Amino acid sequence: MAKYSIGVDYGTQSGRAVLVEIGTGKEVATAVKPYTHGVMDEFLPNGKTKLENDWALQHPTDYIEVLETTIPDVLNQAKISADDVIGIGIDFTACTVLPINTYGTPLCLTEEFKDHPHSFVKLWKHHAAQDEANRLNEIAEARGEKFLQRYGGKISSEWLVPKLWQILNEAPEIYAATDQFVEATDWVIYQLTGDLKRNSCTAGYKAIWHKQDGYPSQEFFKALDERLENVVEEKLASEIVPIGSKAGELTEQAAKLIGLNPGTAVAIANVDAHVAVPAVGITEPGKLLMIMGTSTCHILLGDEEKVVPGMCGVVEDGVIPGLMGYEAGQSCVGDHFEWFTENCVPASYYEEAEAKGVNIHVLLTEKAAQLQVGESGLIALDWWNGNRSTLVDADLTGVLLGATLLTKPEEIYRALIEATAYGTRTIVEAFRNSGVPINEVYACGGIAEKNALMMQIYSDVLKMDIKISASSQTPALGSAMFGAVAAGKERGGYDDIKDASKEMARLKDDIYQPKQQNAQIYDQLFAEYARLYDYFGRGENNVMKNLKKIKKASVSQVKSEITQ
Numbered sequence: 001m002a003k004y005s006i007g008v009d010y011g012t013q014s015g016r017a018v019l020v021e022i023g024t025g026k027e028v029a030t031a032v033k034p035y036t037h038g039v040m041d042e043f044l045p046n047g048k049t050k051l052e053n054d055w056a057l058q059h060p061t062d063y064i065e066v067l068e069t070t071i072p073d074v075l076n077q078a079k080i081s082a083d084d085v086i087g088i089g090i091d092f093t094a095c096t097v098l099p100i101n102t103y104g105t106p107l108c109l110t111e112e113f114k115d116h117p118h119s120f121v122k123l124w125k126h127h128a129a130q131d132e133a134n135r136l137n138e139i140a141e142a143r144g145e146k147f148l149q150r151y152g153g154k155i156s157s158e159w160l161v162p163k164l165w166q167i168l169n170e171a172p173e174i175y176a177a178t179d180q181f182v183e184a185t186d187w188v189i190y191q192l193t194g195d196l197k198r199n200s201c202t203a204g205y206k207a208i209w210h211k212q213d214g215y216p217s218q219e220f221f222k223a224l225d226e227r228l229e230n231v232v233e234e235k236l237a238s239e240i241v242p243i244g245s246k247a248g249e250l251t252e253q254a255a256k257l258i259g260l261n262p263g264t265a266v267a268i269a270n271v272d273a274h275v276a277v278p279a280v281g282i283t284e285p286g287k288l289l290m291i292m293g294t295s296t297c298h299i300l301l302g303d304e305e306k307v308v309p310g311m312c313g314v315v316e317d318g319v320i321p322g323l324m325g326y327e328a329g330q331s332c333v334g335d336h337f338e339w340f341t342e343n344c345v346p347a348s349y350y351e352e353a354e355a356k357g358v359n360i361h362v363l364l365t366e367k368a369a370q371l372q373v374g375e376s377g378l379i380a381l382d383w384w385n386g387n388r389s390t391l392v393d394a395d396l397t398g399v400l401l402g403a404t405l406l407t408k409p410e411e412i413y414r415a416l417i418e419a420t421a422y423g424t425r426t427i428v429e430a431f432r433n434s435g436v437p438i439n440e441v442y443a444c445g446g447i448a449e450k451n452a453l454m455m456q457i458y459s460d461v462l463k464m465d466i467k468i469s470a471s472s473q474t475p476a477l478g479s480a481m482f483g484a485v486a487a488g489k490e491r492g493g494y495d496d497i498k499d500a501s502k503e504m505a506r507l508k509d510d511i512y513q514p515k516q517q518n519a520q521i522y523d524q525l526f527a528e529y530a531r532l533y534d535y536f537g538r539g540e541n542n543v544m545k546n547l548k549k550i551k552k553a554s555v556s557q558v559k560s561e562i563t564q
């Protein structure tokens with residue numbers, strides 16, 4: 001009798017559950033639930049409280065709704081009894097964090113703080129803690145803190161400590177009312193098992209925790225801000241558990257809510273990018289996985305802990321137990337194209353897409369595919385949402401160079417695709433130059449699945465073959481695999497994630513291979529990209545920072561005029 005595991009993947013816009021057959025990795029049923037509140041970047045749900053620039057919030061009840069709706073849905077679709085589901089695992093965007101009280105209740109769900117922006121979930125792409133991140137980096141560097149090297153030299157404003165410090169600075173009352181500041185992924189597992197445990201992946205990559213050294217010292221936190229001296233004991237105290245472990249079992253209450261049996265094994269929480277690695281069959285060093293969607297994460301395994309300038313981090317057991325897991329990323333990839341289609345594409349293109357029965361991305365991609373490499377004369381810097389790797393600076397902004405009166409939307413669309421490919425090549429070169437080998441490239445995620453031109457361009461720019469995941473829900477498949485590991489071999493699952501990966505991971509047969517002629521022209525274009533990258537990104541000038549300062553000053557002037 002076949003046994004099943006459920007993986008739930010919490011993305012930026014929606015959550016999805018996949019019911020997977022253990023032993024084959026066959027995805028039997030999938031259900032998606034867009035978040036009721038979406039990404040809140042302008043107003044709170046009350047419709048009145050306006051959010052400042054660079055904010056991005058989510059609502060925690062949306063996460064529970066995903067479980068309540070998608071799990072009964074997949075069981076129904078597949079006509080499978082809850083008795084045959086032996087495990088569940090989840091993965092999340094990260095660092096996506098929220099303040100909770102002693103009862104585990106998110107502060108945004110309390111009467112007292114329901115209209116306070118700082119009480120909500122801060123989504124990974126909430127970039128408003130850049131000032132705190134800058135200050136943290138200056139102080140850590142001045143003190144010679146050795147943890148900085150493990151994070152490529154900089155802590156990102158997307159991560160936990162800058163976000164928590166921003167709360168302390170702007171809303172000390174919320175900080176005081178916070179019993180624990182937790183990753184959303186850990187909070188959801190807490191709702192399922194009744195126990196709050198932190199996973200080693202987000203603790204390591206996002207909260208400056210190290211397997212041997214623990215969190216940074218009290219002295220360091222005190223040097224940041226006297227009030228942070230005891231932040232670890234006061235706000236981050238819960239146990240840290242390695243990924244690949246069992247978090248616990250479904251409580252009666254949670255089981256009833258989501259339609260599974262009480263006692264079903266629950267895996268320790270995980271992150272969307274990292275969990276995808278075993279789902280494409282990667283369990284050894286040298287193979288880079290690009291998880292390509294709203295943003296792109298690059299995950300790579302290694303034998304040793306090496307320092308790579310500008311990477312997001314290296315964490316022991318962060319991806320596969322027993323190995324070093326390296327992470328780098330680009331904070332805007334799909335988002336970049338979405339911005340373009342929503343703001344810059346003329347109505348005639350939408351009419352043409354409608355007449356052809358395709359969406360606007362498909363139309364623009366078809367037109368862009370007709371162009372020769374270099375034909376448009378355009379080049380772009382892919383920093384529409386800052387630069388995550390290798391510059392680690394959310395204040396950097398986008399550039400499009402070479403536009404003329406003849407420039408067409410598809411040319412810009414292609415230049416934006418190419419810019420993201422050059423950004424990935426910059427990351428690949430940073431790893432290689434630091435002695436971390438990359439011999440193979442794999443891709444998964446919405447874009448790897450939907451955009452063949454883009455994958456061909458990446459192959460040409462990287463001059464490497466690219467293998468594609470056979471799953472359209474790779475992170476969810478990875479989570480289901482971890483769910484099967486949590487259940488254990490005795491209950492029909494697996495002893496460890498490597499065994500699960502051997503049986504359940506799948507790749508497509510077709511591989512993207514570089515076209516030599518294109519690759520040669522891309523070498524020239526990449527050289528120009530690299531010059532622009534250094535010019536705007538490495539302090540040769542401050543034009544982007546200056547523009548940001550002028551913008552901030554002008555926004556606060558408008559605000560004070562309104563309040564006067």
Ligand SMILES: Nc1ncnc2c1ncn2[C@@H]1O[C@H](COP(=O)(O)OP(=O)(O)O)[C@@H](O)[C@H]1O
Pocket residue numbers: 011012013014292293294295333334335336337338361362365445446447450451
């Ligand atoms: N054909 C396409 N080509 C390129 N980008 C696309 C295409 N279709 C959608 N996108 C972009 O991909 C992103 C969604 O990626 P997806 O992997 O589905 O979601 P998520 O990152 O939330 O998991 C959106 O930002 C959207 O603009």
Ligand SMILES: O=C(CO)[C@@H](O)[C@@H](O)COP(=O)(O)O
Pocket residue numbers: 011012013092093094095124271272273293294295296297327329
């Ligand atoms: O940063 C990470 C993981 O470390 C991602 O969760 C974040 O980029 C969001 O990913 P998506 O683009 O929503 O797939």
